[in-house]
Amino acid sequence: MARIGILTCSNCTQDLNCASVVCLGDLRKRKGLFATYKKEEPIALIGIISCAGCPTLAAPEKILTRVKALAGYRLDALHFSYCMTALCPFIKKYENIIRETYPEITLVHGTHTPRNKNEFREEVKELLYPAVCVPQDMNDVIHQTVKIKKNKQKKT
Numbered sequence: 001m002a003r004i005g006i007l008t009c010s011n012c013t014q015d016l017n018c019a020s021v022v023c024l025g026d027l028r029k030r031k032g033l034f035a036t037y038k039k040e041e042p043i044a045l046i047g048i049i050s051c052a053g054c055p056t057l058a059a060p061e062k063i064l065t066r067v068k069a070l071a072g073y074r075l076d077a078l079h080f081s082y083c084m085t086a087l088c089p090f091i092k093k094y095e096n097i098i099r100e101t102y103p104e105i106t107l108v109h110g111t112h113t114p115r116n117k118n119e120f121r122e123e124v125k126e127l128l129y130p131a132v133c134v135p136q137d138m139n140d141v142i143h144q145t146v147k148i149k150k151n152k153q154k155k156t
């Protein structure tokens with residue numbers, strides 16, 4: 001039996017609410033990067049965890065806090081989710097750090113059937129920072145309130 005874990009990009013799973021449905025679907029169907037396992041070999045998904053968020057250039061080792069949660073359960077392989085392979089600027093650093101710390105774990109780049117990475121990045125960009133509707137925050141509320149007040153003052 002292959003005991004595997006999945007590490008996802010927290011931009012997708014935390015900020016953008018992905019429940020890893022496509023990863024899990026292809027795992028069940030043995031598609032994408034899960035097709036590399038022998039058909040007769042059962043796959044046990046031990047767990048899924050998201051990355052710890054931007055590590056800055058100072059501490060890419062931060063990823064180990066997350067990997068530790070899976071590595072302690074006799075993991076054979078750790079899959080970097082497709083989204084991580086498409087989006088993460090730290091992935092090579094993460095790979096080296098994880099390999100050094102857990103040399104017994106095979107690291108796999110990908111999960112579900114890969115898509116065009118540029119197209120996927122464009123879609124993610126649109127979700128994180130929509131072109132037609134710039135995300136609003138409390139400052140927009142404050143500016144709007146000041147504007148309304150000024151308009152009222154002008155009328156009186």
Ligand code: SF4
Nearest residue numbers: 018020022023082083
């Ligand atoms: S690879 Fe796709 S399905 Fe899997 S966690 Fe990332 S965005 Fe979700």
Ligand code: SF4
Nearest residue numbers: 009010011051053088
């Ligand atoms: S460090 Fe990489 S995997 Fe983690 S949230 Fe940022 S882009 Fe995603």
